Amino acid sequence: MTTFLCGRKGYVHLTVGSEVNCFLEQDGRQVVELPFTLRLDSFRIEYYPGTDAPADYISYIHGETPVSMNRILSRQGFRFYQSSFDEDMQGSWLTVNYDPWGIGITYSGYLLLGVSMLWMLVSRGGEFRRLLRHPLLKKGGMFVLLLLCLGSGVHAQKRSLPALARKQADSLARKQVIYNDRVVPFNTLARDFVLKLTGKLSYGGMTPEQVIGGWLLRPEVWQNEPMIYIKNEALRRLLHLETPYACLADLFDGEKYRLQKFWKGKQDHHRKMTSLEKAIVEADEKVGLILMLQNGTLIRPLPEDGSVEPVSDTKIQAELLYNRIPFSKLLFMFNLTVGMLAFFRLLYRGLRRSSALSDSSGRIVALSFSSRLADTFFPFSLYAAFLFQLFGYGLRWYIGGRIPLGNGYETMQFMALCALFLACLFRRRFPFMVPFGFLLSGFALLVSYLGQMNPQITPLMPVLVSPWLSTHVSLIMMSYALFAFMMLNGILALCLRRSARMLMLLSRLLLYPAVFFLGAGIFLGAVWANASWGRYWAWDPKEVWALITFMVYGAAFHARSLRIFRSPLFFHIYMVAAFLTVLMTYFGVNYILGGMHSYANA
Template sequence: IYNDRVVPFNTLARDFVLKLTGKPSYGGMTPEQVIGGWLLRPEVWQNEPMIYIKNEALRHLLHLKTPYARLADLFDGEKYRLQKYWKEEQGHRQKMTSLEKAIVEADEKVGLILMLQNGTLIRPLPEDGSVEPISDTKIQAELLYNHIPFSKLLFMFNLTVGLLAFFRLLYRGLRRSSTSGSSGRITVFASFSHLTDVFFPVALYAAFLFQLFGYSLRWYIGGRIPLGNGYETMQFMALCALFLACLFRRRFPFMVPFGFLLSGFALLVSYLGQMNPQITPLMPVLVSPWLSMHVSLIMMSYALFAFMMLNGILALCLRRSVRMLMLLSRLLLYPAAFFLGAGIFLGAVWANVSWGRYWAWDPKEVWALITFMVYGVAFHARSLRIFRRPLFFHIYMIVAFLTVLMTYFGVNYILGGMHSYANA
């Protein structure tokens, strides 16, 4: 039993090794072999440098020459060294410093090893039959999911293909602009019709289906919609970006590189977040259908805002098509703002169900509202005439996306708040 569900032993072992080392394996051994070594020969494995210490200041305190510490390095005889450093660094500050966070993270890794040695990490199925074992089909599905690094493969593929498609798009567009003359009537859509050839559409559909397969596997394995943490929400955002690119690619061919790039960066973020998995149960407040609807709408809006930002960058590169691209961004602005507003509303309903209040002025709530208001200003082109200028509109869309980045990333890593756990 792991994370309140029955799982193959490979899942627990893989997360254990990934948590300690930042890698899915160690020394060419499988995760099961690593855990077996810790259980059978702890006196040997306590001298293995496999506890990853990212923070340079903590490495200096521990006198480490490499980023990897041994379990023995964290003890001075019977005395636990991290506890001493934690007491020295901890003051009356409400926010932890980077060194304190590194100490807590290292302490979690030590705690996992001690839980393994004490027999509390591995919880076998009870013999009284009170917990039903999972089916062979689900076991094979989870082993397949553990074996295939979906995020790693997809972010490398999507970013590579996306950059090739984007530079090809710019090259063709600039070349056409330089040869067509000022009297040319060729729009950006006709200029980039080459992107509807065989390779890029096929690659786009293949990436979408592969991403959908991995996401569906996670849904099937977990028995819930995968929207409970930052890793899963970035996976969903990448899926939304690929879906929108597939949906609009015939009408707007330049959406193909946008879809690749946006999904690639989202998957890169999720891949980096997976390097420090949480070996803890999902908080009960996160197991709610309101959460699924709330996060789904919010991430859909973020995907559309990101498309508008990339659209603005393209418009700055290809001035001849700036007005046509503005019309597309205005078209995307309506569903994007609607999804964000609906997501904020459903989030308030979820908060009332979970905590008994609709709004608490949490940093995440405040910045979501700021984002909604910033994009809402762009609707008032009739009273704010400056928004009728295509160049200003695109620059505004690019700058406005900073509020999205602040809402999703900045709040979690700078301001904190109640929403921080959702993206751990």
């Protein structure tokens, strides 16, 4: 409200050599004078080495600190943010934000919220500390402490397809090329080429290098090979295809491009594409990939003048290893299989004997597995899965040179890692954390594997090149992992009614750090937004649904005033239903509603 009443926001257009002492308000109705003048000396775009991918946009203001993404100019209460630029690079657009009172008040509110959340965790008379002292969860006192620690030869292959000899193809795998706006081994380009066309990592028993070599050497043969995957049935009928695979020749009628005949275009830009239109676009991208390969624009070797520095052999070897091991596929199959076995074993024993029995001293003897083999197998498998996921995630971090939190695929990978980490920490005190950790991580990896999530390693867009990224996303994904544990805990409690009260205590204990992580992630994201483009809150769908999730889970804190939350049955049903808001916040917004946080077009 203070920002709305006292603040001003607009835009200023600077051209090289010209002085400006005013800006246009956001609604375009009023020109506001500045108490100083600005002069643009120059504007330039920094690129990632050897690529056309922008790394930063920089406006050099006379006598001032350069303005770029995540680096603002502050003068006499006015804050200037890099917004856009002219095509001829002779002008720059800056967002102007004047908010003398709102920033201090807003940040003070964030600080008070953070202090109050910490106080709720450490206060001796608080509900959280009381839960830690509860006899059913007495050993859970370490929870917070632990949680806060985080060629030329050609020969015939299958079906007589001409392709590179295996030895020559393997020698090409390590060659460095520029692809996807970074320097990569040729294996990465070839792998993505085959995956994009066929939906698989290899074709006809040949390596990706052999396939791409065949297309280069004998395109007249390969254009008749049915390897372009067409998923949409309606498009297959239009193309008269009997199988899901088309050859390049199927998409041309003489010199006429058949897909262009089917594409009517979107008359209304606000209308979403139909499934057929999306399928045509996807098929057109695959055709374009082949044409780029044939005209020589897909493969870009390193320039001979040394303007692009090659990456180290160690990094090349790491990327080859990363490409060779299907981390997500192996782990989601393993985790879901072992998780189902562990869950059904836990459920079976719980239905027979209840999930826990009290001894004479009032202590809880946790439900254990019946055999020593099971007692050894499940924890060992959990640690092995965590280390394997950590190894794959670390490889991706090392290869990309940044923390992997920049897209949907990477955030789901991080969530799976968090789930396994939490399960490893607490599996001794809470045995049901073992199946929960397996199942949650397995489903997260399955979603990342099957969904429309791009597994390619790419440079970050300039606005994301910020230390705020890792903190903001890590806190949010950690809260999602805890909410998911509470959801699974609720399902288990609904199956094991005798243990519902003890499981409710555990969920209430997890509720505190989960909601606080989410709250901290939200207001740190707001601080980042204000530092990057001058506003803390834009009512973006992601922001709105994150706030809804925060409020829905926050309601469960008020068991004293809302007596219904004292009922274990209602509490668990509420926790299961509340997880729908998490699903909407992540998947619904990221892939359906769109907005600034959307991965739908990533």
